Amino acid sequence: MRATGVGSHPGEDQQALDEAVRVVLGELGEEPGLPYLPEVPGRGATATMTGRGLAVLEGLDADLQPAGWRLTGSSGSPGVDHRRTRSLLAQDLDTLEERAQAFTGTFKVQVCGPWTLAATVERPRGDKLLADHGARRELAQALAEGVRAHVADVRRRLSSLERLVVQVDEPALAAVVSGSVPTASGFGRHRTVDLPEASQGLEWVLGAIESSGAEPWVHACAPGTPWGLVRGAGARGLSVDLGVLAAADHDVLAEALEAGESVVLGVVPGTRPATEAGDAQVTERVLRWLDMLGLDPEELPGLVVSPTCGLAGADAAYARAALALVRTSAANVQAG
Template identity: 75%
Template structure:
C-alpha cells in the first residue's frame, strides 16, 4: 500500500509558502506526491479558480457571488488571467523542486458537475440550469485537461504514472436536485444519471486518452460510486466515515476488478485526540476484514489518505496527517 493526499493544504504565511507546500508533499508522500493546492490564498487558488485556469475556450471573471463565465471572446477577466498565471507559477515551482524525481505523481481538477454547480452563466444563475451550457463547459474542461496533462508531462519528465483526480463533491446534490438557485429560494432540477455519466465520461475519457490514470474523489455522502466506475473512473477516493453499505460493496468490486481505491482514514482537520499509526492500521484492517478482502491481494491497489482536503487544518496537523497516512500505509505493507 502507498499513501497520498487529496490535494489542498493550509497556508502558513511564509514568503515561499507554495514551495514549502511542495516540499512537504514530496517529503511526506514519496510514493505518490501531488500538486498541492492552497485555497487560502484566495479565489484564484480555490478549486473552482484553479480549474477555470485549465479550461480552454471559455473566459471567466470574478463577481461578488463567485466565478462567472463571460463567453469565448478570448478576453478573460483580470482574475481569470491571474488564476492562469498563478497555476503556471505553481507548476514552475513543482518542476523546479522535482528535478530528478522518478515515479508516480498526481494532479487534481474540479469535475464537470461540481464546476457546473459552482460557476454562473453570463446572464446569471448556475451553469447547471442550462443543458447546453453545462455540455459546453464539460467539453471545454475535457480539452483543457488534455493540455494540462501534456504540460505536466513536459515539466515532470521522470513521471511514469500520472494520476488525474477529478474532485466532485457536488455530484450527489446535482443528482438529487439539492443545488440552490442564485436566489436561494429554489433548487435546480436534478440531473438524470445517464447524462451525469456521459458528461463525466468525456473528461475521464480525455484523461485516459492521454495515458493518465483517471480517479474521482468525493468526500460527500451518497456519492454514486457505481456511476463513477461506469463513466470511466479507474480510481475512487472516498472518506471511509461517510460510506453506506452499498458503497463498501462498490469499493470491493473496484479493488477486485484491478482498480484503485484511495481510502480516507486520517482526519482532515485537527482532531480532539490524534490517532496513532496503530489506529490507522487497525481501521483499514477492520474494513478489509468486513469485506473479506485479502490485504496481500488488494494491497497494491489500496491507497491511504486523509478523509478530505487539508485546507481547514492547522499547518502542524496537515503535515502530521500526511505522515500518518504514509506510516500507516507502510505498516500495512509490512515495510
C-alpha cells in the same frame, strides 16, 4: 499499498505553496508515498478548487464577480481574474518542476470536475451553469479539452514520471444528482441532473485524461456520491471518505479493487481532532474494513490511504502530521 493526500493545504501566500510542495515531497516522495501537486486555496479565489478548474478550461472565458466566478463566453480574451488564475497555476507548476523534476515514480495532480464547476460557476446571464443543459454540456467538453493540455504540460515538466494520476474533484456531484444545489436566490433548488447525463459529463473528462496517457481518479467526500456511476463513467481510482459510505458503496469499492483499480480510503481527519489517532489505530481501521469485505491486503496493489478530505482547514503542523500518519499506516498495512 500507498499513501497520499487529497490536495489542499493551509496557508495564504505563495510561501505556503512552496512549503506545501516541500512537505508533500518530503513525506510522500518515497515508497509507500504517492506525492501530488498541493493546492493552497487560502491565497484567494484564483487559487480555490473552482479557480483552478477554470484555469484549465479550453475555449471558455470567465471573470470574478461579487457572487463568485462567472463564465463570460468564448471570446478568446479572458479577463484579468481568469488570466491571474491561469498564471497562478503556471507559477505553482514552475515550483513543482523545480523541486520534483527528477522524480520518477507515480505523481498526482487534481482538477475540479465538470459537475462541481457547473454547481459553483454562474452563466453570463446569472444563476449557476447547472440551470442550463447546453451550458453544462459545453463546460464539460471545454474541461475535457483543457485537461488534455494540462496533462501534456505536467508531463513536459516532469518528464521522468513513471505514471501520472489526474484526480477529478467532485464534492458537489451528490447534490447535483439529488437536486440539492440551491438556486441563486437561495429559496429553491436546481432540478436533478439525470444519471445518464451526469455520467456522460464525467465520461468526457475522464476519457480525455485516459487518452492523454494519465490515469483518471475521482474524489468526493460527500455522502450520497453515486460511486457505481463514477466507476462506470471511466474512473480508474475512487477516492472516498470511509466514514460517510453507504452499505452499497463498499461493494463498488471491493469490485474496483478486485479488478486491479485503485481505491483511496480517507481514514485520517482533514483537521486536527480532539483526540488524535496513532498509526496503530488507523492501520486497524483499514484492516477491519478489508476483513469485512473478505479482501487480502497483500493482493490489493491499488489500495491507498489518505486524509478524509483536503487539509486547507488544518494548521501546517497538523497537515504534515496527517501525511506522516497515512504514510506510516500504509507501510503497516503493507507489512501485514
